[in-house]
Amino acid sequence: MKLLAGCPNCGRTLELSLSAADRRVACPACGRKFKVPTLEDLQKALSVADAAKGAVYVDENGNVYG
Numbered sequence: 001m002k003l004l005a006g007c008p009n010c011g012r013t014l015e016l017s018l019s020a021a022d023r024r025v026a027c028p029a030c031g032r033k034f035k036v037p038t039l040e041d042l043q044k045a046l047s048v049a050d051a052a053k054g055a056v057y058v059d060e061n062g063n064v065y066g
């Protein structure tokens, strides 16, 4: 399963591993740091992830999209 996060500053999509959950990551394009939701939050998206063929999109507010 891929974890995708959109940079809130420049909008670039970052591909993360699940180990990035609940941590701050830095955007490689602009350097902006932002928060990745916790695994607990991500659990809610697992069924969505199935529908999305293995990729989950998250934002820094903990919202999860398939």
Ligand SMILES: [Zn+2]
Binding pocket: 007, 008, 009, 010, 011, 012, 027, 028, 029, 030, 031, 032
């Ligand atoms: Zn960025």
